[in-house]
Amino acid sequence: MATRQIVALSGGGFLMEPGNPRLDNHLLELLGSTRRRVCFIPTASGDSADFIVRFYQAYPASRCQPSHLPLFVRGKEELRARLLEQDAVFVGPGNTLNMLALWRLHGLDAVLREAWEQGVMLCGMSAGAMCWFEGGLTDSLGSLAPFRNGLGLLPGTLCPHYDSEPERRPAYQRFISEGLSGGLAADDGVGFHFIGTQLTHTFSSREKAQAWRVERTEAGVREQSLPVTLLQ
Secondary structure, eight states: OOOOEEEEESSOGGGTOTTOOHHHHHHHHHHOOSSOEEEEEOGGGTSOHHHHHHHHHHSOTTTSEEEEOOSSSOOSOOHHHHHHTOSEEEEOOSOHHHHHHHHHHHTHHHHHHHHHHTTOEEEEETHHHHTTEEEEEEOTTSSOEEEOOSOOSEEEEEEOOTTTSTTHHHHHHHHHHTTOOOEEEEOTTEEEEEETTEEEEEEESSTTOOEEEEEEETTEEEEEEEOOEEOO
């Protein structure tokens, strides 16, 4: 039976830390093989050409077999066949709600679930991390708001950028107190590695970056600090 894996990054990597390759190196190490096929999906940024160029710079052909999958200018390529042949899919940051809507229009939501079930490692940063959960905290509508229509491969919610956007922490706690499902929160540079739906490892490219499990209790919203391994 294929091992289902998801790596959810709060922030960092080739789009936020071009001088710090620890997160990207770690993703490639998790794949193991020297012929690692990695497909970048930049839907959330509107298929940003700049993001695509930076992906190929961080994932060169000397280290893997990189490719990208645009949706705004859709070719005749069959999405399912393309994604099922990958070792990993990396989803970029941007507008979470627009991305999810377009994925569903193209049937990519179902394809990504099938890919995960067949052992393709799903990765992503910010919007590309929240999408795997039931929901999270997004600014896709202009201000921070909860959303509950993620792909639901992982239970609960995710809140990225806990340290770099000061309004996120109180907003996430407030929405959880009002009924949003609890979940995980993390500073930029932090990544969560899931095997199946179980969190197995929390790591970071930055010293002092932290991660939490945030839950609603009878006494109020509680943050529980998680151990974080600094990547070398």
